[in-house]
Amino acid sequence: MLRHRSLRDGRGPSLLRRLGVAALILLGGRSSGAADSAAPDDDFVMDHCWRCHDGAIDEDRLDLTALAFEPDDPANLAVWIRVHDRVKAGEMPPRGEERPDPARREAFVEGLARSIVAAERAALAGEGRAVRRRLNRHEYENALRDLLGVPWAQVADRLPEDGEAHHFNKSGEALDVSYLQVTRFMDSADYAMRLAMARHVEPAARATLRLYARDERSLRNWWPRENGTLPDRLSFPVLDAHAQPDVRADRAPATSPETRDREAVGKVSSSFSDAGGYGWNGWRAPAAGRYRVRVAGYTIWVAGGGVARWFFEGQGDEKAPVYHTLLWHRPNLDEVYPGRRDEPIAVYAQGGGQTRPVGAVDFTPEPTVGEIEVFLRPGESLRTDGSRLFRTRVSGTDEQYVNPLATEDGMPGYAIQWVEVDGPLNDDPTGGSGYELLFGRLPLMPTEDPRVGVPLELVADTSAGERRGPPGFGRAATREVLHEVRSDAPREDAERLLRAFLARAYRRPVAQADVQRLLRLFDDQFGQGSGFGRSLLSAYTAALASPGFVFVDEAPGRLDDHALATRLSLFLWNSTPDETLRELADRGELGGPEVLRAQVERLLDYPKSRRFVDAFTDSWLDLRKIDDTAPSTTLYNDYELDDPLKLAAVEETRLFFAELLRADLPSRNVVDSEFTILNERLAEHYGIQDVSGVRFRRVTLPADSRRGGVMTQASVLKVTANGTTTSPVLRGHWITERILGLETPPPPPTVKAVEPDIRGAVTIRQQLEKHRANVSCASCHRTMDPPGFALESFDVMGGYRERYRAVSADAPPVRGFGLNGQAFAFHDALPVDSAGTLPDGRPFRDVREFKALLVEDERPIARNLARQLTIFATGAPVRFSDREEIERILDAAEPGRYGVRSIVHAIVQSDLFRNK
Template sequence: MCHRSPGHGRGCSHLRALGLAMLALLGGRSVVADGAAGPDEGFVGDHCVACHDGATRKGQLDLTALKFVAGDPASRAVWIKVHDRVKAGEMPPKGEERPDAGRQAAFLEGLARAIASSERAELAGEGRATQRRLNRQEYENALRDLLGVPWAQVASRLPEDGEANHFNKSAEALDVSYLQIARFMDSADYAMRQAMARHLNRPPKATRRLHARDEPSLRNWVPRENGTLPDRLSFPVLDSHAQPDVRAGRAPATSPAMREREAVGRVSSIFSDAGGYGWNGWRAPAPGRYKLRIAGYTIWVAGGGVARWFYEGQGAAKAPVYHTLLWHRPNLDEVYPGRRDEPIGVYAQGGGQTRPIGGVDFTPKSTVSEIEVDLLAGEVIRTDGSRLFRTRVNGTDEQYVNPLATEDGMPGYAVQWIEVEGPLDAGPDADVGYARLFGDLRLVPSDPTRGGVSLEVGPADPGPAPGPGGRRGPGPGMGRGGPREALFEVESSAPRHDAERLLRSFLKRAYRRPVEEGEVRRFLALYEDQARKGAGFGRSMLAAYTAVLASPGFVFVEEKPGRLDDRALATRLALFLWNSAPDDALRDLADRGELARPEVLRAQAGRMLDDPKSRRLVEAFTDYWLDLRKIDDTAPSTTLYNDYELDDPLKLAAIEETRLFFAELLRGDLPARNVVDSDFTFLNGRLAEHYGIAGVSGVAFRRVELPPESLRGGVMTQASVLKVTANGTTTSPVIRGHWITERILGLETPPPPPTVEAVEPDIRGAVTIRQQLDKHRTNFSCASCHRKMDPPGFALESFDVMGGFRDRYRAVSEKVAPVKGYGINGQAFAFHLALPVDSAGALPDGRPFRDIRELKKLLAQDERLIARNLARQLTAYATGAPVRFSDREAIEAILDATEGSHYGLRGIVLAIIQVDLFRNK
């Protein structure tokens, strides 16, 4: 494979002869060590060693000294690269004599056979996949499903998993340490106590209405001594108009006659996850599903111009320089009906964290919106006008501007009340976890002197619920102290008998295979040891159960070499499609030996894909394949991109678009080419605004058909992907290009040589990244990889760090005036527009493109390439092992089976579970 340099010329024939002689002298080192046929020495000598011998070593490769050793993965890896580059036509390079087609085909066939046979021989003992443990998400889901505690927060208690082959499913990345086992035990104990607490705390479904005027955190309309600014205040509203007397304290905060019409208004959003305005008069009495009804509407608040002088620095002769800032403050005593709709984010707050749980839309007319949400015990509800600005200003610092304020006023919203109904899932099924732990044994209060199991049982101080005017009145609710704990014991008249009976039943369900008698005795001995020490029946059983849930039978994925038996197949299928353990239907089929039948396996996979639990596949797969889990690893620069700072609704919408898009490909068996280019996506109002797509408003997501020439469509131009491939300050076509070629096209490129420095974009705007890379690509060791990576990276330069379209870069400079405007944080822009973006390029085969639209059309032409990568990624995820050279034939069989549907995604998944890659260890 000759990288011939200028003037290299006729010397090649001499080098070929020398290379052949060296091969002979070295005793044929390109022959497989075990005597099997290896690479064709004559082909290598005629077409490769002229540039890849000991003297020339182009690409640091010396084929004259390279043995093909069957058991040596390092040498095999080099020969795989040789095979792939010859097959792709990259070697010999352009300008060199092309090999005879028949001879080249024979060379590739022989080399492929040697590589595959050596790999299979190496894997014959243990199999493709080595034994691994459950990862964090799998362990959490398995506990949730086993114990009936879908709300249990387990994954966050466990150490971060390692990553190999892009996923956290491989044994080589999932280490097992003392810390890991200790965390498994802690998490199991927590989950079981959650199930026991749910048995105790099963409040009946109830409905409670909370009025905004009763909430102290919402009724902060009088400026405090610390100088809280009017933009940050709430204010009383009645029928879309202000109540100056109420705000001034001349009238009561609420009146029984107008109670349902009263509201509290705001013109800004909550700026902190930890604080803000919550409905603290009610806390979820138990974990579960609740129905929320939220009443409110949008308003328009009058404003007035205010001018202030601000010190800017020292000028000539150290004279102070000031500038005047004119902005508009809200007049909270002059309110009118709204002029636009507003999205209202809904959050749950508790345990020191705030998490988004939904959203509703307010309109100028008062409406009641309804959503269902999942809450943890003790959580409170927060509502927030998420599109309004989120200033970080504190105290009397007034050097900021509401970017939505105009001379005529600014938008806001007014919330009247929320109503909570639930828990909705308080029926018999809610107690399944306790039944699996203790059957029908009673759980009773325990005397502290006797010990027992400590459980959360309710509020520390239930107290009265807030009444009219904020006064506390009778009613249910959790106190501010959060849940309190008490001791309980499980009553048993025959402890030893009950312990063995319950342990046998629990082990049968927890383990995904038949339980051995020795295992029962081992855990029963642990129970007896704890009971002898006076731990009591409940705690002794929890100790034994904890050991079960941290034991290899539960934590490890147990598979024997060769064909998977039905139970192991059930586990592999469940971990693939549900990221959890098998359910009763899979277990039953496996126990009867019927699951392995192709038609049964396919039917079960279809059932599982149609189940809501398949959302776990969507989330786990996209978290790692597309790196969505890294969405918060970087934050937009407050200097260059403060228009994105604190814009959580945009970030959350970006993630949801990608997940809904992938789920739609899976549900509808849509062609794989949609990954690169599609005529639809999923949008809500915030994301549609970001993309510049008209006709979409509100918080709800919907499938949107894209215009023919849209920049969007496919995964590459989704905001989530564009964010995780940028650093928050700049973008790099190298990073994005490498990510696209590897994750979307399946073309691997090696890391750069250690001596080559990374190219850092110039945020001063003097040169573009393309200009810097042009010089970088003249380095021979860099050029071959950059020819593949850079083209898609250049096309994506039309998108900034959050995926917004741009035709010019942003830069910072003290010599150039910044762009006029203000970010969502209320601070003025600090960037100026720099050099134009050039998104044109050419693929390695020479086909040119002008922009991302044309690039997508070129890439989408090779449907099989895109489908091959999907099949490889899904196979690695499903089996916990990389797709090796010897697996390529099976991948092609999957593609052949789905070619008729243009490689539909659902079809690919259903084809994967039928091939030996999936059905064998």
């Protein structure tokens, strides 16, 4: 029979080669043991696959005649899994080819599945599903914070970037350990412990200080001699929403006791640099901790005068300058009125060469006091900024920029009166939890002996003149002071403290050998005259860089309660177990289903679960890549410098997932939902009305909205574009993998990528039609392209569009001014076509119909989410042999329509989670 088929084809491989492959398939199918009732039909591949997959038609196509069944080779096994999946789904043989008998096809699929499962389970029998791994850098940071009571400690950036496997930084396959890594662990641990000690040395008493804008030199720059001659950049004095020309001209004092609380400083622009805003440099955080910040002010309207100016730009391919006349608005800083709308005011913390956003408040036309709570590090100051206002970036001469918010009768601005700081709001005013873990109640004393002293970076008050607040609330600078821990019985105290420290740090009962090993290090250092504190810190540093702390300790098989506590905490808090989990593990009670369920509820309801939300969405949805690209200054200048939009986009996605988790909402919401989480800036971007202010809130979407679900959120649309163009292939591949759970192999090396045409002469769809004519490309593009086409209605920042943008086209240019005040122009190019057809033949006209088709079957959406969460939770990929357990997880969550919280509970109770 085989010989006859080879002669009939006239192009097949030799009989010997065919028999060899058939035999390998047959042996592979029977390798799972006698208990398997069926093996792959060795004739099935020859009858239904070899006609196209014999290596003779297309060198880029899979050649089954050269493919043995070698399950020890991961790449080979992956190919056979794809063969299984495509045959089972009915994709192979393709339409138009002779269809196999259903019973014969089922027998082939089941036999191949048994072979694959048997091969995987045999390979994992020794070590288990999860490769032994270390903590990633964010887990390490959180572990130090929680262990030492220093929630403000920033150590992740001190550590090398983590590798990734299966889109997450949770797998031992990618988390390597090097000399550099260990050195950085030691440096970070030492830094965090010194923070805990410094907090203990000079505990700051809670105090309240009001900082007035008129006292801040960075705000009082209304004299041209201090800041050039650009009125847009100047601050100006305001009282009761009106200008003070005499104060601005130095004919009257800047402040007086009678008007002190009503005096304000006005601005019509934002800060160009990412440092953000205008500094309140008269105060530095006297100690690390939580502070309540209140910001007082209101919005204003500043009259403007216009002057004619010329500017030019290159147009098309002609290179000749084209001149235009425009009315250039300059603010009249002596003519100020009450505001016409609200303005968002961003708040930043600045210190150590770093500026970070910590919150925002709203100013209204009426005097407003906004309040936020923030964590500050020692020595950090505050900055505020009107984040919606334009950023006066000057290019060329000072005359080449325009305030895009200006109108013929003026422009918006804000007036800030004062900032009030209350804190630190520490529950334990001594801040002693970290110190007590390290040194118990042993006293910490200043010393001048450099041989034994531990240098601690402290904050010292260096303000001159009259003090405006309690000690430590003036200007501040850091200084290093040596301290030593005093012990009357060093050896005994060291052993006692080390034992207690390791019990917390190692997340399991401590072996005597561990204590003695570190005690010998203490003895060595102490014997060399390093002193008690330094010697014990050396031992602690070694512990915090050792496998007992850095590595996740899991033995093959069923996890014991301590390993289960660690896995649970790393899953839902991205950190190590707290006291409750440790106590349950010590008593051997954590593994009970009801106890485990109660602990999942407790962990999810605690604020630390936000770490899980952030870490999971950063990897699953690539939110960590939000800054990898910037909008093109040629085509998308209107998005340049729009940090409020970018930050709001990321926060929407995180809060959206947090809401799905909190309310146990069905997984279908990942694809399509009736709501999202918005603030005013993002709502404006989406064209949604009646959302005002910086506060994020749940918003019900209009019935005909294109938004809803994750894939049409601005953050996802940005990270799946390159800043200049969008590609249905790249977006479609991302959606099929991250949202639909369909893996597609990379293109053959001989196939060139399709690049969008920014000249507007041809659409990406037209280019892809030629690309898909390649038989090797068509099969994958049938799956990837439809979601990509559906999302073509959204630009590189997730804004809705009906036409592409181009650098040149027949249409007249669209002109405007960006947030940087610079002119831009682009051309409307060809119309966007967001229609497509799913692989099963169902057509859609736009993204709304596309999402509606997907949610008709909720289980695949839930299956992908369960797989992604399982990878994150266990640090191991979901293999072919895990599929049956994933289906059991889905069965458990099905009664609640696959609620996200229910899926988390089902994962934690599953064998995948409870076994290594």
